[in-house]
Amino acid sequence: MLRRTITCRMVYAAIALAAFLATAATAQDRPNLLLIMTDNQSPNLLGAFGNRDIRTPNIDRLARDGLLFARAYATSGVCSPSRAVLMTGLIPSANGVHNGL
Numbered sequence: 001m002l003r004r005t006i007t008c009r010m011v012y013a014a015i016a017l018a019a020f021l022a023t024a025a026t027a028q029d030r031p032n033l034l035l036i037m038t039d040n041q042s043p044n045l046l047g048a049f050g051n052r053d054i055r056t057p058n059i060d061r062l063a064r065d066g067l068l069f070a071r072a073y074a075t076s077g078v079c080s081p082s083r084a085v086l087m088t089g090l091i092p093s094a095n096g097v098h099n100g101l
Helices: 002-029 057-065 079-088
Strands: none
């Protein structure tokens, strides 16, 4: 009985260790992603898009060191459905968000 208990615990420990190592390996392969989305802000208000009057050093550094999307299209005239489309990948009629929240 004791031998069976020890064997079961060793099997569980091996499974837990394998799961931990698999998670750690895949976490290192994934890129970091930071999405900044604002309402009612045109690109010409950011230094990354050429504005020299308004200082946005942190966003400018993120844009310089990362990936900058120069074109975006809104799927709706209000912000909530547009955000829901970005987060779900589904159009408003499919994700159920039609109006502002």
